[in-house]
Amino acid sequence: MSTGPPDSRPEKVRVGRSFGAAAASYDGVAGLQRAVGQFLLSRWADRIGAPGAILDVGAGTGYFAAELAARCPRARLIVLDIAESMLRVARDRLGGREAALYVCGDAEALPLASRSADFVFSNLAIQWCPDLYAVFGEFRRVLRPGGGLLFSTFGPATLDELRQAWATVDRYAHVNEFAAREAIETALRRAGFGEVISSEEIRVLEYGDVWSLMRELKALGAHNVTAGRARHLTGKSAFRQMLDAYAARTEAGGIQASFEIICGYARVGGSAS
């Protein structure tokens, strides 16, 4: 029996359920996700080219699938997400676009044929996957030679204030653990990607109080989905203790929450044919 710290790997079923429940509220609170996706598309716009088929992994409500469709009107779109209700919203958004396929599936085991895409886009989705080797191995498998990947994910400093506040209360993993940029680059190279370029940045957002932050995470579907979470309901006094510990970090007024954003581009060797 393990005596180490509790496991913090996300559980797939909970991830799908959690995001599925947030499909209706997601767009209203996804400011950070929008900003990061726009940054990805503008920073590496010249790398997108004119792909025949684009796969959006963890497409959510389809906002960026629609952006990609507008940028690459001739491309066939594969819109993939683990949560079916997210896909329904995406389908409504993309409306009458004929060259679009909606696939409910897991980024770690893509239900797609090898070499079926020329470009993979994935904005703030792969942080919910415990096995980055599986994710990038799958991206590599479905890409054709010369194909490109644009992705963003959260880094380890994400929600550090919340993690530290909970650490004053108990040893449960109340906040997901996220991979560091070096580990991401290593996983990309090991999967067979070349031309790996990445960047990281900390964005600090302000909230009125911890409740506002928790409400937003819930509306995003991004609240705690860790395997090591407390199996019992967290008691009121434990929650109060966490709130006090978080508030103690605050100078005046609201609270701050940090998000470490890791963005990257990578390409499969060989030339597109």
Ligand SMILES: C[S@@+](CC[C@H](N)C(=O)[O-])C[C@H]1O[C@@H](n2cnc3c(N)ncnc32)[C@H](O)[C@@H]1O
């Ligand atoms: C924060 S949302 C981002 C949605 C979209 N990319 C955007 O930028 O608005 C994360 C999405 O990833 C999906 N997701 C989480 N884990 C996944 C997995 N293992 N495979 C596929 N999709 C996943 C969730 O259901 C959710 O829709």
